[in-house]
Ligand SMILES: *[C@@H]1O[C@H](CO)[C@@H](O)[C@H](O)[C@H]1NC(C)=O
């Protein structure tokens with residue numbers, strides 16, 4: 018029975034002993050629910066922060082572990098102890114100094130007589146009396162001459178006195194480059210920092226270590242001193258914190274977590290459990306210490322990079338945005354990406370501009386992937402119903418293979434814009450050779466070869482390909498010349514596109530005046546016959562070196578080239594209309610020239626039925642057939658009057674007029 022009681026009391030004793038041990042050690046990751054002895058303006062915030070001061074002037078705040086801890090063994094030897102805590106001094110004006118705080122070991126929690134401000138709430142004067150029995154580790158942010166402070170940002174060990182026995186500027190030995198690599202810390206940066214205080218009872222070694230929060234404890238302490246505490250501490254001492262505010266800047270002193278152990282190393286704090294500091298709107302802060310701002314800087318830089326990347330991606334997407342509809346998928350191989358074209362043309366820079374035509378600008382480029390030289394034509398359009406047909410048509414045109422047809426490599430669509438990619442033609446368009454005085458004039462043989470080339474291209478389109486293709490816009494500026502001055506007919510079907518999607522500011526562009534067959538302007542329907550009409554105008558243009566429509570300078574009257582040639586034909590002076598740069602030395606050239614001029618008039622006949630077919634035209638040009646001796650009655654027509662009579666009134670089907678026409682006068686025409 019007694020043994021049972023003995024056992025019972027033994028367990029009771031064990032339990033009490035365990036409790037006692039627990040009382041000496043604690044580990045507070047945040048202070049939510051912690052029982053602390055608070056006074057002054059100290060409080061525990063709802064988030065679990067120990068807030069020692071609250072931005073009230075000239076006040077002190079204290080917080081103590083509620084029960085005193087044993088600091089001496091029964092034999093009277095000073096025990097070892099170890100503590101660590103995370104603190105932050107947060108102030109609105111981080112560049113203005115404010116008062117610091119201290120960890121303290123005190124015989125009493127009643128520090129009501131202690132003074133605020135520079136006394137840190139510890140003492141009531143500079144009275145350094147052994148009777149105080151106060152040990153403190155100060156985190157001081159003001160340089161007080163009276164206490165012989167080393168600077169305004171230091172850590173010190175205070176024994177009974179604010180005059181520190183040992184002190185060092187705040188910081189830590191990172192041990193990064195060398196063992197004694199020192200990194201300073203700004204105590205009132207507002208950033209949480211951790212402090213370790215370790216005292217070994219045996220050799221009286223007193224170590225103070227600090228580091229930015231989240232970092233492991235530096236192996237080398239900031240302060241390491243021998244301190245004889247035997248006459249300072251009593252058997253039982255209170256441990257806690259003290260902080261004060263001054264008269265000017267009122268910071269808030271926070272403790273986020275605190276762990277303490279007698280005769281052992283304090284348990285480490287769990288950062289995941291620590292409460293968050295409130296974020297204050299702060300004035301410009303320039304923390305001195307690299308690590309303090311390294312993390313925010315890294316986050317900021319990262320955010321900046323992410324933002325920059327997003328902006329870049331968005332800009333690129335806008336820059337290279339295309340319109341691609343489902344129905345276009347089948348045209349895949351003919352579709353170019355806008356990015357490729359943008360890169361090929363160096364961003365459509367003006368120095369790559371080959372020309373500005375009625376339908377848009379043409380740029381020279383080199384496709385990066387294949388190194389092929391291309392001409393990219395940018396045509397603005399309004400997406401309309403015609404687009405689908407048009408793309409189908411240009412893609413089918415891309416399949417056209419003829420030595421005199423400009424090869425369309427593909428296309429790209431953007432909002433309000435169509436880009437057509439052609440083989441690059443080093444010699445540009447024919448009209449430049451006809452009208453640009455800086456270019457060498459083409460001799461008749463060259464011109465005749467070009468004419469035959471264009472004729473064979475039209476024949477191919479009209480009769481030799483799998484389906485009939487109507488060009489709609491045959492003219493000198495749509496004839497391109499390769500390196501050997503071979504003609505390549507280009508710009509198929511654009512007139513049709515522009516009919517479907519016109520710019521409301523201009524009238525409908527469906528062709529070029531002077532090349533338009535009267536029945537086309539009347540009915541608006543392009544046929545192979547209207548192409549032959551345009552080809553007739555083209556023949557006269559090449560032979561005469563003049564545009565099909567000449568506006569007399571100073572007068573309203575327009576003179577059609579065909580009328581003028583006809584007049585000369587009637588007067589039997591048709592060769593006088595030739596380009597005066599062309600000589601008549603060779604008999605053969607003169608005969609070809611006369612034939613071409615007459616054929617041009619024949620093809621320009623207002624009656625579609627009166628025009629020869631392309632195959633016949635080809636036969637005339639090849640010399641396989643001679644031009645019939647046309648009666649002048651048959652050829653008796655006046656182009657402008659017919660245009661007028663047949664309803665051409667400049668209404669809704671006008672038209673791009675070549676720019677340079679206005680400067681030539683009919684008198685000069687007749688003079689030549
Ligand atoms: C500071 O704390 C004291 C005591 O808890 C309180 O009376 C005072 O209103 C507080 N001041 C501020 C600015 O929070």
Ligand SMILES: *[C@@H]1O[C@H](CO)[C@@H](O)[C@H](O)[C@H]1NC(C)=O
Nearest residue numbers: 056125126127128129130131
């Ligand atoms: C604190 O000490 C002062 C005198 O030093 C005394 O007047 C006051 O009552 C004490 N307060 C407490 C709570 O013990």
Ligand SMILES: *[C@@H]1O[C@H](CO)[C@@H](O)[C@H](O)[C@H]1NC(C)=O
Nearest residue numbers: 141142143144145146148149
């Ligand atoms: C210093 O402290 C001692 C003991 O507490 C006291 O007797 C003395 O008057 C104090 N001196 C001053 C100047 O406060």
Ligand SMILES: *[C@@H]1O[C@H](CO)[C@@H](O)[C@H](O)[C@H]1NC(C)=O
Nearest residue numbers: 215216217222224237238241
């Ligand atoms: C104090 O730091 C030194 C290293 O500088 C170390 O050897 C010693 O054990 C430390 N003492 C305590 C009590 O932590």
Ligand SMILES: *[C@@H]1O[C@H](CO)[C@@H](O)[C@H](O)[C@H]1NC(C)=O
Nearest residue numbers: 220221244245246247248249
């Ligand atoms: C520590 O201080 C006490 C009392 O002042 C003294 O008796 C003891 O010798 C000192 N210890 C050392 C190692 O100096």
